[in-house]
Amino acid sequence: PICSAALGGVPGMFFAAGRHLVARALPLRPPGARPLGILRHMSTTCEEPPREKKPEDELSKPVAHPEAGAASLKHLVAAYGDLIKLRLSGLVVLTTMAGYAVAPGQLEVGTLLWTSLGTALCVASANSFNQFVEVPFDSQMKRTSTRPIVKGVLSPPHAFGVGLGTGLVGVTMLYGLVNPITAALGAFNIGLYAGVYTPMKRTHIANTWVGAIVGALPPMMGWAAATGELGAGAWVLGLLLYAWQFPHFNSLSWNLRGDYARAGYRMMAVTNPRLCREVALRYSVLMTPICLAAPVLGMTTWHFALDSTVLNAYLAYSGYKFYRDPNEKTAKRLFLFSVMHLPLLLILMMIHKKRVKKAHAAPAVEPASEDALPVVLAGPAPSESSSTSGPAIAAPSPVPTVQGSSGSALASAPAPTQELSAEPSSAASPASKSPAAEAATAEAPATQGSGPEGAK
Numbered sequence: 001p002i003c004s005a006a007l008g009g010v011p012g013m014f015f016a017a018g019r020h021l022v023a024r025a026l027p028l029r030p031p032g033a034r035p036l037g038i039l040r041h042m043s044t045t046c047e048e049p050p051r052e053k054k055p056e057d058e059l060s061k062p063v064a065h066p067e068a069g070a071a072s073l074k075h076l077v078a079a080y081g082d083l084i085k086l087r088l089s090g091l092v093v094l095t096t097m098a099g100y101a102v103a104p105g106q107l108e109v110g111t112l113l114w115t116s117l118g119t120a121l122c123v124a125s126a127n128s129f130n131q132f133v134e135v136p137f138d139s140q141m142k143r144t145s146t147r148p149i150v151k152g153v154l155s156p157p158h159a160f161g162v163g164l165g166t167g168l169v170g171v172t173m174l175y176g177l178v179n180p181i182t183a184a185l186g187a188f189n190i191g192l193y194a195g196v197y198t199p200m201k202r203t204h205i206a207n208t209w210v211g212a213i214v215g216a217l218p219p220m221m222g223w224a225a226a227t228g229e230l231g232a233g234a235w236v237l238g239l240l241l242y243a244w245q246f247p248h249f250n251s252l253s254w255n256l257r258g259d260y261a262r263a264g265y266r267m268m269a270v271t272n273p274r275l276c277r278e279v280a281l282r283y284s285v286l287m288t289p290i291c292l293a294a295p296v297l298g299m300t301t302w303h304f305a306l307d308s309t310v311l312n313a314y315l316a317y318s319g320y321k322f323y324r325d326p327n328e329k330t331a332k333r334l335f336l337f338s339v340m341h342l343p344l345l346l347i348l349m350m351i352h353k354k355r356v357k358k359a360h361a362a363p364a365v366e367p368a369s370e371d372a373l374p375v376v377l378a379g380p381a382p383s384e385s386s387s388t389s390g391p392a393i394a395a396p397s398p399v400p401t402v403q404g405s406s407g408s409a410l411a412s413a414p415a416p417t418q419e420l421s422a423e424p425s426s427a428a429s430p431a432s433k434s435p436a437a438e439a440a441t442a443e444a445p446a447t448q449g450s451g452p453e454g455a456k
Contacts (some may be wrong), residue, residue: 001380006049008191030189038250076447079154082147083147083148085127089124089127091342092215093123095218095241096217096348097115098219099218099223099237100225102300103222103223104226107226111177111178111226114178115182115222117170117173118174118178118182118183119174119186123218124161125165125194126189126214126313127160127163128159128195129193129194129198130198132156132160133199134198136203137263137265138263141259155429171187185220185221192213192214194210201267205267205268205275207267208246208279211245211333212242212245213242215240216238222237224414228421233299235321236290236297243283244283246279247284247315247319250276250279250280251332252335253267255328257269280323281319285316286309286314288313291305292305292308293352294308298347299353300353300354301353301354304352307352308345314337318333318334324364352359
């Protein structure tokens with residue numbers, strides 16, 4: 001019936017019937033035998049001859065391997081890493097942590113971890129949306145042709161779902177566990193990167209300036225997470241990252257001009273090469289005054305001004321070499337140094353951070369030791385004859401002694417005076433003394449004798 005349908009109508013039916021009769025008339029052949037002549041393609045009872053096995057046949061066969069599941073999971077994780085641009089996201093998170101560390105105040109590990117994780121999710125969201133939008137153009141560039149959506153490892157709706165989920169979780173985490181200012185900056189950065197910068201790359205050359213704003217916001221998020229506000233230090237960090245991105249990206253795009261032109265991206269390196277070199281040099285030079293603003297505003301000590309000037313001077317020199325002699329070598333040299341320049345600059349800023357001195361409480365006054373007690377010299381005791389007449393006078397009471405560490409008897413401060421009566425019987429009569437008074441009198445030192453000769 002298949003042959004009849006193929007040849008059409010009655011001729012096909014006759015052909016099928018004749019083929020059937022010929023096959024019945026031929027003797028049976030042993031398995032593996034090759035039919036002869038024209039009947040070779042008409043035979044249905046004989047098996048095909050064995051052919052030589054090739055290495056590619058073995059590779060094409062599905063093999064049940066115990067590590068097959070782990071390998072597929074590894075490839076899936078790698079695809080997600082490419083989707084969110086894992087290495088670029090790590091650099092962005094490091095700038096956020098640096099902004100938190102440079103900010104004044106006490107370091108809280110919990111807040112730092114939530115800020116870093118929330119920022120990482122926001123960056124993953126922005127990169128996922130970026131690749132979702134640029135699928136048709138990424139396939140035309142050699143640098144981006146291996147991205148997971150282009151290769152078909154992940155579907156565009158899947159990438160969009162990853163971007164939506166990570167964005168919602170990241171912004172919610174920053175809002176609930178850090179503060180609203182940091183969450184607002186994270187949400188704004190997702191919209192600016194995916195909604196403004198990404199489509200603008202194909203329409204206007206100003207996309208590079210918009211992308212620089214995107215890169216400047218993460219350290220400001222770290223500062224806001226630590227202080228709850230956007231102070232002067234946050235804007236210094238933002239300007240630092242904003243200026244750094246021009247020598248970094250312009251030198252990178254210089255060697256990718258062919259790819260950008262093929263995909264239709266309007267980059268400075270494609271539309272205005274001279275402007276690309278001028279902007280790279282201009283912002284390389286501006287890095288020095290921006291770094292000098294840190295010690296002026298009290299963010300760092302003046303040692304940072306000295307150390308950062310050395311790094312910025314070499315960056316400006318590399319930018320000048322790229323401007324004067326634009327080629328692949330000078331562009332690559334500027335790009336590679338910019339990759340090292342930013343981490344070193346942030347590390348120096350953290351090392352030279354100006355520490356706030358804590359107010360110390362006044363030290364507690366320790367009680368004076370026995371050796372430090374003042375020695376009170378006792379004057380001559382009043383005689384009995386002097387108190388026989390006249391008005392009542394005040395006389396010092398017997399002074400108890402304190403035994404010092406050196407073994408000498410030290411007199412303590414004088415006690416309140418006692419009023420002596422004018423009657424001699426009440427002041428001088430031994431019978432009127434109490435037992436305690438007699439004991440005190442017996443223990444009195446010899447230094448309280450009469451006259452100045454007995455004073456010690």
